[in-house]
Amino acid sequence: MNNQNGLRLQRKCAFSKIFTPLTLKLGCATFLMLTASSTFSASINCQNASQTDEKVVCGSVELSTLDEQLTKRYKVAIASNQAQPAKKFEIQRSQTQWLSQRKACHFSFDCIKTAYRKRINALIALSRTENAFSWGGNYRLTPSTSATRLGSARERQPIKVLSQTDVIFNGYPWFQIEINGQEAYQWGGIICDPHFANTTFCELSR
Structure with a gap:
């Protein structure tokens, strides 16, 4: 069953509780049971x-x-x-x-x-086996270009990336990092981390 047909049947199911005969209700029950256990599969045993x-x-x-x-x-x-x-x-x-x-x-x-x-x-x-590094530039107290500047990284200075934030700037997210013994934030456009290859900038390191 494709997604479009599935959505149509879901809409029908929404109305079947009041308007439709028993056969459609039974069909909807089967559909909902299958989508709950199969369509949305997870590592959890959903059944x-x-x-x-x-x-x-x-x-x-x-x-x-x-x-x-x-x-x-x-x-x-x-x-x-x-x-x-x-x-x-x-x-x-x-x-x-x-x-x-x-x-x-x-x-x-x-x-x-x-x-x-x-x-x-x-x-x-x-699980990190490859070292991340900064291309240089400021690191800050919070994920914002207007946040307090805590320091400046040198080019290719090793850093530890702690997490990726939801704050996006010019196509790259901000990251929480550990640098010079302190936690800070730096923009992904001036970081290279192979574990975040799609959200940091590593092209020049290849």
């Missing part, structure tokens, strides 16, 4: 999802996609720390804590989405 947060994820293409991304990042983080048992254990422990945090979101889409983004960024940092 057996019992928690509210799991059901919200299974019912959203966007959240299901984030769930798949997080699962992949978690596996990479574990694999890249096999030689460091203590760090591997910490990743596993923090993942359990994160699941509790997601559960606490209940049915809040925005809360769950934010939780996924933060955890994905954290897992990227934990």
Whole structure:
């Protein structure tokens, strides 16, 4: 079933509760059951999802996609720390804590989405094998060109990228970074990080 036909049937289903005969109601019930368990697939077993947060994820293409991304990042983080048992254990422990945090979101889409983004960024940092660097330029207290300037990076100065923000400027997002022992923000257009190849500028480094 293509998306357009699916949307038509969803509209019909919305009216079937009042106006349509039993056969259409049964057809709608089957359709809704299939879309809930198949169309919006996630790493969660959606057919057996019992928690509210799991059901919200299974019912959203966007959240299901984030769930798949997080699962992949978690596996990479574990694999890249096999030689460091203590760090591997910490990743596993923090993942359990994160699941509790997601559960606490209940049915809040925005809360769950934010939780996924933060955890994905954290897992990227934990599995980083290539060093990010700055092309130079100012780093600031908050993600804005008008924010307080904390310092200036030298060309190709190594940095640690902590997370990508939702603040976009001239086509690139701002990033939270660690530089010279302090946390700050720098614009993605003057950062190169292979783990954020689509949102930082690495062309000149190739």
